[in-house]
Amino acid sequence: LRLRPPRRAQLRQLCRRLVLARLRQRPQLVGQRVGRFTINGLIASGSMGAVYEAEQDEPRRAVAVKVLRAGAMSPRALRRFRYEAEVLGLLRHPGVAQIYEAGTHSDGALSAPYFAMELVPEARPVTRYAREEGLLLDARLGLFIKICGAVHHGHQKGVIHRDLKPANLLVGTSGQPKVIDFGVARAVEDDASGTVATLGGQLVGTLQYM
Numbered sequence: 001l002r003l004r005p006p007r008r009a010q011l012r013q014l015c016r017r018l019v020l021a022r023l024r025q026r027p028q029l030v031g032q033r034v035g036r037f038t039i040n041g042l043i044a045s046g047s048m049g050a051v052y053e054a055e056q057d058e059p060r061r062a063v064a065v066k067v068l069r070a071g072a073m074s075p076r077a078l079r080r081f082r083y084e085a086e087v088l089g090l091l092r093h094p095g096v097a098q099i100y101e102a103g104t105h106s107d108g109a110l111s112a113p114y115f116a117m118e119l120v121p122e123a124r125p126v127t128r129y130a131r132e133e134g135l136l137l138d139a140r141l142g143l144f145i146k147i148c149g150a151v152h153h154g155h156q157k158g159v160i161h162r163d164l165k166p167a168n169l170l171v172g173t174s175g176q177p178k179v180i181d182f183g184v185a186r187a188v189e190d191d192a193s194g195t196v197a198t199l200g201g202q203l204v205g206t207l208q209y210m
Contacts, residue, residue, distance in 0.1 A: 028050070032107075
């Protein structure tokens, strides 16, 4: 069967959509290996990617592994994902979840970038944590001061988070708040080079927390 060039292009595009749809519907990575990590469970999933709880081989420890979603791998999304890993590598603070490793996961059909980072055990958004623990004003202000310290550390390193909200401010069993998700962060030193530029008129962050 011979197809004219326009028909062939349409067919290729249809096949690509079908493959991506199949990939999006495939089982989660639970039980599989991603780099040096065994995926044990899904923590959260969004339009751009998923975060899993995993176990690292050496040293043996529980970690969080973030993987870019197959259907979201546009050139811009890839740049932002890799940029987030670079930004996390700049930060060393008790109030920022630390990055351990970055790489590319391949299952034979598709390759996707990932990075492994510090796991916050039994994490809850800071507002929920304060409410459920019945924290009084002094304790709430203590959390706020620690968060401000982490954000200030980022500013000292030239990193602006740009999406601070309860869902990105987690508190685990230790009681130490952790700032996470630097996916739309900006490093001031990269402004001139345009490493990850914000498009004109583009709204960055979460509207209700601006």
